Amino acid sequence: MTRRAAPSASDLFGSPPAEGPRAGGVVQVLTPVALDDSWTYRLPDDGVVVPGSIVQVPLGPRKVVGVVTAETPTLAASSNRLRAIEKVFDVPPLSADLVAFADWVARYTLTPRGMVVRMLLRAPEALDPEPPVRAVVRAGEPPERLTDARRRVLALTAENEGMAWTRSGLAHAAGVSPGVVDGLIAAGTLAEVEVPAGPPFRRAEPDFDPRDLTGEQRRAADELVGRVGAGASVTLLDGVTGSGKTEVYLEAVAEALRQGRQALVLVPEIALTKAFLDRFAARFGALPAEWHSDVGPKTRARVWRGVAEGGVGVVVGARSALFLPFRDLGLIVVDEEHDPAYKQEEWATYHARDMAVVRGRIERIPVVLASATPSIESRVNADRGRYRHVVLSERATGAAMPTLMAIDMRRAGPPRGRFLAPGLVSAIAETTARGEQALLFLNRRGYAPLTLCRACGHRFQCPNCSSWLVDHRFRGRLACHHCGHTEPRPEACPSCGTLDALVPCGPGVERIAEELATLLPERRTVVLSSDVLGSVQRMRAEFDAVARGECDIVVGTQLVAKGHTFPKLTLVGVVDADLGLGSGDPRAAERTFQLLAQVTGRAGRLCGRGIGVMQTYAPESPVIAALVSGDPERFYAVEIAERERGRMPPFGRLAAVIVSAPQRERAEDHARALARAAPAGGPVEVLGPAEAPLALIRGRHRLRLLAAAPRDHDLSAWLRAWLAAAGKPPAGVEVQVDVDPQSFL
DNA sequence: AGCACGCCGACT
């Protein structure tokens, strides 16, 4: 691996100054607290620091980890109140590029720099050296008393001469209890030694097993490979489902490795399936390092260190992997770039795809955005020449794209009380009769989204939020999907007292499964939703079971739109293709289009006999019409024109100002105060809070204001000024700004 | 008086 130039001696703040004393031996340290400023500290008595050094400093009564910056000291060096850096960690200093990136993110997202620094240091265990592993080795003569168990242990150590075993590992391998090993240690035959923790990561080999690519894939791969090492660039890799985008961008990853540099592949968290990782392993002869919320502290530490020291070649990770301290990053790939999961909402609000573009620009490396259904902003950026555009229009297997059709629910809908049209039911029956699988997609957990009383019209609503309570029949409760409030499902109406008058309205996945059990009782149906799944491991297991053909029909929420390929899946039914449209979200149409294209695209991915059936009341809508016609351009053209007319992102800029407080009134009052404080008549328009939905999230009532501006306006600066002018929010009220991350670049 | 809780400002 080529190394970045080590800091030269003249950069070392602790080294003898070449031209005059250096500010009296003080440096600036950014600490992981909610502050924008760095603090001034005295240099450690012994250690040497450089910009980027990770250090421990006292902060009030605590000790915290911070990063040395190259800023000039803000406090007079003569100040004798300064405290000293306590410790310099023995890890590579963060690169100037990474610190510049953190600064950029902080400024852009209106987040205190300290909070971004916290994201850079999210593996505290990595800072201390990995504790050595205790091991046993053969050290002396066999003992006097040789039992059968002892003989087996000695045979193993003889077979693998010089090898160090862990105590339990050796006992396990020999099929004896750990006590036997202890006995041999006591007898002096074996000895305990400390060995450095093993070589952490197998190197990915760029040419381990290159794939045969189709002509179209080859051209696309060559284009991407040509960008690696050629400075900053952004390429939109726009390929239909099944076109083999992954194989194409893996060629760029291989090129980065060949050049001795590292590669980062960002994926939506959900896509980190075993099958996905195995594809990497098959191509590169080693599993990539993983980075996501389910990675335990020990592995986290090893990955962080491996990334910083250069031992890790490829990281596949969720959005937070973007903040890893790569030693020599050569490429960033953002897979499924349109995926809303890239947007982080809590803590600091940022969009990992856009921040990847920024990191690429700062590090002067290529970024590849891959998607079958690119986001509108990426498409516009590609159309306007800001991004390169590489298109894959054919499936790599040569398989045809699925045939999509709409069922007009006004004319061919189901009988009363049912949700699956006869046409869809017979398609499911035929598909499963052939031994193939069907997937029914409905993005609604539970049994029914609304319950009302037939006698008095009472609707069950969340006491905290402006949303209906969802009937979860398997659990026997009504639940709010915003705040987690649940209550038992009563027998009688709480409003009028009538018994057995409560009716569920509309379908959820549980209700669809129930309907299928009635209509096609001999088929094996499984429900896949976040209620049923949970951890990443559990999900991987469930997906694997489906892939093995352990069921005929899957009824699933959003989760099933991603995940891995089910080879026998040839029919996808969309229970409600209109769901999500008309929700007032400026991205509703785009989201629906992407989701439907993605979920129907899973039909017949390998065999090419896929069918997608969408139940809709609006078959003429641009989303449905474009899907049925098989020409996505029809959708993009309409949507881009629409956005441009409405000056919505990416043609305008949007920010959400989220006001939250434990008390509903306080949040509402402050939101109104903010709206009044907004300068009127300028280029920025403030909307709300009147029409904003209220939600209770983790004990806090939240509502939103929206600020809309023309594209060339510096909305971040405007927001800063506005919020400063509005003054500090009252006690308990928090104001969080979500500068629409998807519209700026 | 003694303490729990919430708010506020400091933290180099």
Place this chain on the structure above:
DNA sequence: GTCGGCGTGCTC
């Protein structure tokens, strides 16, 4: 973000 200080208000 996290801590301690200090005020308010309530209880043993």
